[in-house]
Amino acid sequence: MSAVSSSDLITRYGGNLPRYTSYPTAASFTEAVGSAQAEAWLKAVPEEQQLSLYFHVPFCDELCRFCGCNTSVMRRDDGRAAYGDLLREELRRVVALVGTQRLVRHVQFGGGTPSTLPATALRQIMRSVRGMFHVEHGAELSMELDPRHVPEGYPALLGELGFTRISVGVQDLNEQVQEACGRHQSFEQTQACLSAMRGLVFLVSI
Numbered sequence: 001m002s003a004v005s006s007s008d009l010i011t012r013y014g015g016n017l018p019r020y021t022s023y024p025t026a027a028s029f030t031e032a033v034g035s036a037q038a039e040a041w042l043k044a045v046p047e048e049q050q051l052s053l054y055f056h057v058p059f060c061d062e063l064c065r066f067c068g069c070n071t072s073v074m075r076r077d078d079g080r081a082a083y084g085d086l087l088r089e090e091l092r093r094v095v096a097l098v099g100t101q102r103l104v105r106h107v108q109f110g111g112g113t114p115s116t117l118p119a120t121a122l123r124q125i126m127r128s129v130r131g132m133f134h135v136e137h138g139a140e141l142s143m144e145l146d147p148r149h150v151p152e153g154y155p156a157l158l159g160e161l162g163f164t165r166i167s168v169g170v171q172d173l174n175e176q177v178q179e180a181c182g183r184h185q186s187f188e189q190t191q192a193c194l195s196a197m198r199g200l201v202f203l204v205s206i
Helices: 006-013 035-043 077-098 119-132 154-160 175-181 187-196
Strands: 051-057 103-111 134-145 165-168 203-205
Touching: 035 077, 051 077, 077 119, 119 154, 134 154, 154 187, 165 187
Parallel strands: 051 103, 103 134, 134 165, 165 203
Antiparallel strands: none
């Protein structure tokens, strides 16, 4: 394999581009896009089209310096539970526009730190998802986990609720890098998180 210089990489990949996780991209969000436009888009989804559901949980126990996600510090359980209620209300609004029992192929929880959702709130959300939509057999249900903040029993709860993929946040194991990016996460914390998932039917991404 030929060596590639740092300057070549910077030239090739150094441009300003939208985050790959954003769709529609950030450039599509203007003052002209409001609730009426969003509702029109949902109503226009073909009836035969499979759906993917994304739940954004914009809460963390602390903020990492490198993060560009929409999140804020929230440590109150009542606030997190109330947000779970709002997600279920949003589901009801979406169903009113796209119709009930639509086929769902993917369900993803991202953030923020999705595992800040209390167990009861997560159970209620998934009960609503399965009641309002037809979750396809073999559908991918995934969640991002921060090994520093995984409540006891949470991996087992995810297995019980039918989750199939877990994305474990590991930025770096080097303490100097962790200090620079403001995310202190020991090897032992990462190991404990992964060990808690042993024996559960998950695909694990790091």
